[in-house]
Amino acid sequence: MGTPRVAPVETLRRWLAAIFAIGAVGAEAELLLLKHWADPWQLIPIILLPAALLVLGWHAWSKSGRALATFRAIMLLFVASCAAGILLHYRGDVEWKLEGDPSLQGFALLKAAVRGAIPLLAPGAMLQLGLLGLALTWRYPTQPTTAEE
Numbered sequence: 001m002g003t004p005r006v007a008p009v010e011t012l013r014r015w016l017a018a019i020f021a022i023g024a025v026g027a028e029a030e031l032l033l034l035k036h037w038a039d040p041w042q043l044i045p046i047i048l049l050p051a052a053l054l055v056l057g058w059h060a061w062s063k064s065g066r067a068l069a070t071f072r073a074i075m076l077l078f079v080a081s082c083a084a085g086i087l088l089h090y091r092g093d094v095e096w097k098l099e100g101d102p103s104l105q106g107f108a109l110l111k112a113a114v115r116g117a118i119p120l121l122a123p124g125a126m127l128q129l130g131l132l133g134l135a136l137t138w139r140y141p142t143q144p145t146t147a148e149e
Contacts, residue, residue: 016136017056023129024049041088044081045126048074052133072137078130085123092118 028049036042052074059067093116097104104112114120 013136013140016132017060020129020132020136021053021056023125023132024053027125027129041084045085045123048077048081048126049129052078052129056133068137068140071133075130075133075137078126078133082123082125082127082130085126086120089118089120089123090114092116093120 028046031046031049036046052071055067055071055074058064059071090113093113094109096116096118097109097112101112
């Protein structure tokens with residue numbers, strides 16, 4: 001009696017996957033344009049972003065549980081990379097500020113570093129994408145569904 005309807009939750013998952021892909025491509029482009037590879041730590045998001053896109057494509061194609069588990073693991077690495085990135089950005093700003101004024105310390109140094117040249121909260125994009133990816137996989141069925149959930 002016609003084609004089966006796609007469940008609303010599956011439509012939502014498709015939208016979340018598209019939003020994730022757009023965000024990941026945009027973040028990767030920005031990192032490459034900023035030449036975000038001065039030290040090995042800076043390569044982490046440059047590697048994680050395309051890895052996530054490849055695994056998401058693998059899952060879209062195969063619907064395998066292994067692809068889903070791999071994607072979830074990469075999303076947890078996204079979350080961890082956010083915390084590491086904020087710390088590294090802060091340390092970079094502290095170093096930069098102390099080069100200019102070695103007398104800075106305490107709250108004055110903290111305030112100067114937070115307002116520094118290296119954007120302290122930029123790694124938050126990795127947190128947002130990681131949480132979006134985890135939301136995309138929340139209660140994901142092992143087999144595609146077409147019925148209402």
